[in-house]
Amino acid sequence: MGILCKVVDMLLLVAFMVMLVAGPLIDAQLVLPEATFPELLVRLKQQYAEEYQDYLMVEKPHFFVALVWLELFFQWPLVLLNIYGILASKHWFHTTCLIYGASVITAMTALLGELMGSQKASDKLLTVYSPFMGLGVLAFLRGLVPNSGKAQTIGKRPAMAREKMA
Numbered sequence: 001m002g003i004l005c006k007v008v009d010m011l012l013l014v015a016f017m018v019m020l021v022a023g024p025l026i027d028a029q030l031v032l033p034e035a036t037f038p039e040l041l042v043r044l045k046q047q048y049a050e051e052y053q054d055y056l057m058v059e060k061p062h063f064f065v066a067l068v069w070l071e072l073f074f075q076w077p078l079v080l081l082n083i084y085g086i087l088a089s090k091h092w093f094h095t096t097c098l099i100y101g102a103s104v105i106t107a108m109t110a111l112l113g114e115l116m117g118s119q120k121a122s123d124k125l126l127t128v129y130s131p132f133m134g135l136g137v138l139a140f141l142r143g144l145v146p147n148s149g150k151a152q153t154i155g156k157r158p159a160m161a162r163e164k165m166a
Contacts, residue, residue, distance in 0.1 A: 001145070008142050012097070013086050015135050016079045023076045030060055030068045052125050056114075063114070067107050075103055082139075091147055098143025104136030 029037055029045050049057040056064045078100040085093030111129060115121035121129075 005142070005145060005147075008138065009086050012135075012139060012142060013083065016083045016086075019076070019079045020083065023071055023079070027068050027071055030057065031065055031072070052128055053122050054125055054128070055120050056111075061114075063110065067111060070103070070107060075100060075107075078103070089147065094143045094145060094147055096143075097139050101136050101138070101140025101143055104132060105140060108133040108136055 025037070025041055026045055026048075029042065034042050045057065048054065078096055081096045082093065082100060084090065085096055108129070112126075112133060115126060115129060
């Protein structure tokens, strides 16, 4: 189980690094003025929207803008914590990973429901968004697995230790 957790952690670390950059540089363009971003990033987002026919990026429906705000103010800080948690082997990593996974699964359920229900989305666009559901599921499942077999401690004492009554 230890090796599998390490492999999953490395996969998540790569995904978290991508999200660390993509959130504020690409997705934030949907909620902040374009003048805030360099021309190169604005063109990159526009090129993506045209190539993949991402009508959500172009039309900016209110629910999608709300999901971007969720990503920037809730999920993005969890991405930072998860990166730190993986690299520093923090005992709380599984908790933040579980929370992140649950949030991504919830957001992606709404998003994929729109994409499939509207019948506006091309197969190419679905292949862009679908892996994020997989990321959410993977993070959620990783959050259900404790980091190690070591006993939890508070300071230098075991977390559940009791002192003898005299």
